[in-house]
Amino acid sequence: MVGGGQLARMTHEAGIPLGIRFKLLSDTPQDSAAQVVNDVVVGDYRDLDTLREFARGCDVITFDHEHVPTEHLRALEADGIPVRPGPDALVHAHDKGVMRARLDAIGVPCPRHRIVSDPADAVAFAAEAGGFPVILKTVRGGYDGKGVWVVRSEDEAAEPFRAGVPVLAEEKVDFVRELAANVVRSPSGQAVSYPVVESQQVNGVCDTVIAPAPNLPEELAGQAQELALRIAEELGVVGHLAVELFETADGRILVNELAMRPHNSGHWTQDGAMTSQFANHVRAVLDLPLGDPRPRVKWTVMANVLGGDYPDMYQGYLHCMARDPQLKIHMYGKDVKPGRKVGHVNTYGDDLDDVRERARHAADYLRGTITE
Amino acid sequence: MVGGGQLARMTHEAGIPLGIRFKLLSDTPQDSAAQVVNDVVVGDYRDLDTLREFARGCDVITFDHEHVPTEHLRALEADGIPVRPGPDALVHAHDKGVMRARLDAIGVPCPRHRIVSDPADAVAFAAEAGGFPVILKTVRGGYDGKGVWVVRSEDEAAEPFRAGVPVLAEEKVDFVRELAANVVRSPSGQAVSYPVVESQQVNGVCDTVIAPAPNLPEELAGQAQELALRIAEELGVVGHLAVELFETADGRILVNELAMRPHNSGHWTQDGAMTSQFANHVRAVLDLPLGDPRPRVKWTVMANVLGGDYPDMYQGYLHCMARDPQLKIHMYGKDVKPGRKVGHVNTYGDDLDDVRERARHAADYLRGTITE
Structure with missing residues (x-):
């Protein structure tokens, strides 16, 4: 499992009764899961060599979080390591823009949304979506309220663009x-x-x-x-x-x-x-x-x-x-x-x-x- | 926890949700619990120095089995390490002779029993207890049917004495x-x-x-x-x-x-x-x-x-x-x-x-x- 957070900790706990060997790639030896797992590799999941070395001998790779770069997942698959969920699925959790486009394509009801290019475009979206406030989200890297802004003006719309990541605008659903x-x-x-x-x-x-x-x-x-x-x-x-x-x-x-x-x-x-x-x-x-x-x-x-x-x-x-x-x-x-x-x-x-x-x-x- | 068997494995599993740090003394790195615990010391629980070194920094010591010598437990207590259950309790699980004597003293109903000194004494016990078969047990070291014999004659009563451990005779309860x-x-x-x-x-x-x-x-x-x-x-x-x-x-x-x-x-x-x-x-x-x-x-x-x-x-x-x-x-x-x-x-x-x-x-x- 890639990522040493509490989800990995509790997944290990649930895996013990199945008699499986659980191997962990953790940022630090102090991470939540690293404290309770026997086979811990400390390393950076953003580094492909580290991931490849970690994956050697694993029957299958899974994840505590969605932050592993999609191209790294494809590289592991090319090496013959099963990755579950796979990169074609995981990209939808990794990138909110890809997720919205795909849900639209299969007819799943979502809040009104589109990628906006700058604060002025966010104002234009607000006009289309019934006015401020609107929600702006960076398409990657957010969780637990991070990377999400409730925006009431063009001025407030400036902040989300500072990370240099594409920004998704969504209506604020009542x-x-x-x-x-x-x-x-x-x-x-x-x-x-x-x-x-x-x-x-x-x-x-x-x-x-x-x-x-x-x-x-x-x-x-x-x-x-x-x-x-x-x-x-x-x-x-x-x-x-x-x-x-x-x-x-x-x-x-x-x-x-x-x-x-x-x-x-x-x-x-x-x-x-x-x-x-x-x-x-x-x-x-x-x-x-x-x-x-x-x-x-x-x-x-x-x-x-x-x-x-x-x-x-x-x-x-x-x-x-x-x-x-x-x-x-x-x-x-x-x-x-x-x-x-x-x-x-x-x-x-x-x-x-x-x-x-x-x-x-x-x-x-x-x-x-x-x-x- | 001293001992790397399945009881330690499942105790670790149950301890994970409490956020405790679990340290294990295991005979080998392949033992059941050693596979799933982060902090594993491989060593012999019969060696007091190993036990002492293991116990350093522990808040409390407990056990996967009853085989740690009672005098070692007393030494750990003297070092100031809480041992739970303590040696005064654990000796009753460690030694069946001590257990029977204590249960008699507090009036707990047990099968008829006494320590027997040799095969002839086992025959004498059988006569007291209503005849063969009787059960002979070495007072220490048995589990899962090991160290227990159903005996029907003086000849059959020879085997239990070979270990050089005191032998407890018990009536075969119907x-x-x-x-x-x-x-x-x-x-x-x-x-x-x-x-x-x-x-x-x-x-x-x-x-x-x-x-x-x-x-x-x-x-x-x-x-x-x-x-x-x-x-x-x-x-x-x-x-x-x-x-x-x-x-x-x-x-x-x-x-x-x-x-x-x-x-x-x-x-x-x-x-x-x-x-x-x-x-x-x-x-x-x-x-x-x-x-x-x-x-x-x-x-x-x-x-x-x-x-x-x-x-x-x-x-x-x-x-x-x-x-x-x-x-x-x-x-x-x-x-x-x-x-x-x-x-x-x-x-x-x-x-x-x-x-x-x-x-x-x-x-x-x-x-x-x-x-x-």
Whole structure:
């Protein structure tokens, strides 16, 4: 697996029961996954020689993030190493411009959008899309709200162009909430679909996920699942695909983002589903039959733990574990920095209010924003 | 953790979500746990200098097996390293003679037993205990049927004495089945009790575990749980304690063996309980509040996968995963040798016959004793 973040950490955890040998390419020996994996290579994934050396002896390569240059992936494939998801799929997660063009071509509903050439062109787009504000995104390199701007004027539109990366303009959708449809697809074409979840963002960062999305009409849930399965097939995705969606006031769903790897909106599956997204990602990448994606319980809530003022969150365990013996804590071994995702908690049960309160309490307590 | 077997492997897996740093002392770099842990020291646990060097910088030491000499554990404690379970508890799992004497002293029902000095003394014991056959056990070093003999004559009684280790004689109990009561206890004295399970042995090796034990009268289940909690407290156990029990035809329970570490009879908890035995062992050893031990589902069945004629069991995954998308496979990364425990499977659901059939099928298929 290329990339030593928490997704690699949790994928390794899910791979242990399958008896597989997990090899990691990590930026540093301190990265989240590098702490818990035996076979770690420290190196730069942007360097083709490093990637090639790492890939030697691997049966298959997969990814913790979408930042490996597409041409490097093609080089690995030319060397005979299976890359899953492959570069032809992954380019859609790597480049938002390519993604939008492809979704248009296969008729998937998206916010209005086009590539804009400069701040003046962004103003022109705003006029076409019903006025400011509009969303500007660099087509590559963004995540967790980085590389995304809400722009209200030509002046504000200057910043996104400074990186020298093409800029995509999108209408600011008047959504009632955000949803995510998670699916996993194997090289043989088998695919499974998790229940559609509600994803609540704070400052552009995923904060809480409720599985399944409460009060989602069955028809809309079915549409979202079909959409995700269709995108996975049309784009040739292998492994986990997260489709982030807007639910609009008038009952439509529009595709916001794609991620081709285990995703924050699927963390609830570790404790709430028959088979976790990480286990199914491993199975897909190894071309093994996929596991049952259905929930084990009526409601599961995931809440992210962000870094707060406490450098050490161990003390928080004492309170949280004693308060809620069913709480599931997933920490990433990261140094605590304010606002950084350092872990998440899962809670589950039959009563959504109770399940949500327990997750919220634990996440807030571990962050240090509450003290009782 | 001292010892690189599958128990350490699965304890590491359970510790990853807590963000702890797991350090392993392993006999070889190829041991089951050594394959999946980052911080591995290869060395001999019987050598005190090796143990001391390993323990430096550890917050606490725990164990994959009971074979570390008691005097070494005392030396580590004298160095100021917390050892959990401690030597005063662990000696009861290390030495069956000490265990029986202690259980007698606290009034725990056991099979009739005494230390015998030679084959003639074994004959005398048989006369006291109602005749042959009797069970002879070396007090140290046995596991999985090793170090245990069913003896029918003075001649047969010679073998157990050859190791030069004291020999314990026990009556051969006329049991209707074997049960196990698993509990976890923390240094502060908090303890949790898992449901009592039925454990089916084949050739002295655990084969199948059914959780909870079917048709076990509630009163007997309560007795078994209380017994295990009492033993944990009286012996000062910290961490997981498995109490293996005989259920007799006349409705009594007798203690067969003790294990002070995660145990084969608790593997079902990985997929069938709110908190697995491995997660609770880690929490106890770190003096964290314990997790809910209750089952998540009506029935869970665990079946061990023994090595068969197939050197590679990966091909079996294709069949087993496709047949049963809810099957939980736990392989240990061990080389396949006939009869060796190389993994286990868990299945769960509401219908015991179905759950049992699925586990049995998968374990047999992965071993290679059935081919469809």
